[in-house]
Amino acid sequence: MDLALLRTFVTVHRAGSFTRAAALLGLSQPAVTSQIRTLERQLGRPLFLRQARGVTPTTIGDELAHKAAPHLDALVEIAETGVDEDSTVRTLHLAGPPEFTAERALPALTTLTGDDGRRFALRTSFGTAEEALEGLAAGHHDLAISTAQPRGGLLTATPLCDEEHVLVAGPGLAARVGPGKLRRRGAPALEGLPVVEVHESLPLVARYWAAVFDSRPAASAAVVVPDLRAVLACAAAGAGLAVLPRYLCAEALARGEVAALLEPPVPPLRTYFLVVRTGTLAMPHIARAHEWLLRAAADWS
Structure with missing residues (x-):
């Protein structure tokens, strides 16, 4: 069987369309x-079954992809790194959300040196969970950090860690709300207050409202900025309340730059997954980075 045909097949399988x-x-x-x-x-x-938008693999197509893809990936790895045993650098292509990747994953991975003394070159891409998983499936990345757990057998996900979400606001806005009023009245105590979020759909605020107040937020976003670090800065400046991961706002909370509006008995959590293409953990540099991140995550709180 022609390897070029197999490579094209695996690429179509991962991309989901001929185009x-x-x-x-x-x-x-x-x-x-x-x-x-x-x-x-x-x-x-x-x-493949041809559809109006892209293609869907048949059962035979899925089976062939799952058997062939890891071996083709290994051949690509050999082609990219060569067979020189003296080579000491492997490149790891990582994708994930900008804040979590920058604050947690990259500091952990940049200290990574293998038992054989080999270091890793890192190439990082930021994006949404959907973008990271699509890029991983298409072969653009080796490893993805995602808040969405992929379905099917093409990608393999391992739970990495949970992050706790906190409802925060700048000191002035927090004083207007007051913890007693919020505990007594619940979500209605926050109606009419401005919100800072990463998207117009209020993904973090909506998740928090559903988990803590068993309701949907009535407000619309006053400020939308696609980076949680910028959301924190805007909240601290008084632009509105925000829902943030505790790891990201812990120092600002300790310094009094923002205040937690509520400490529910069971705080909302979001799980991060470490995702690879099925079979690629056979590649030493991917397996080592995967293991290193899981080890580092044990100390994250």
Whole structure:
């Protein structure tokens, strides 16, 4: 079986469409289509079901991808790093949310040295959970940190850690609310107050309201900024209340720059997952980084 055909097949399987696969491979879409048809003729079975938007693998297609992908990834690793045993650097391509990756993952990984003395070069991409998982599946990344747990067998997820969410505001706004009023009245005590969030849909605020108040937030965002560190800065400046991971705002809480509006008996939690393409933990540099992050996460609180 032609390895070039297998590589094209695995890329289509990961990308979910001939068009995206063609862009990743630097080929035309007709060339990708022709290669897939050739492989299907050789196997005597269809590998994909064509749909209006992209393709869906058949059962045979899924089985072939799960068998072939790890071996193709290993060959790519050999091609990229060479077979020189004296090579001391491996490149790890990491994707994840900007705040968590910058504050926790990167400080842990930049200290990583293997037992054999080999160090790692890091290439990092920031994005949403969906973007990180799509990039991982398409082969752009080796490792992804995600708050979404992927489905199916193409990606393998391991729980990394939980983060506690805290409802905070600057001192002035916190004084207006008062903990007693909030405990007595619940969510209605916060109606009309400005909110700072990472998206118009208020993902963190909505999650907190559902878990703590069993309701939906009535407010709209006064400030939307796609970085939780900027959300913290805006909240501290008095722009509005915000829901933040405790690890990110712990120092600001200790310095009095923001105040926790409520300390519920069971705080809302969000789980982070460490995700790889199934089979790629056979690659030493990915396995070592994966293990190192899990070890570091045991000390995160």
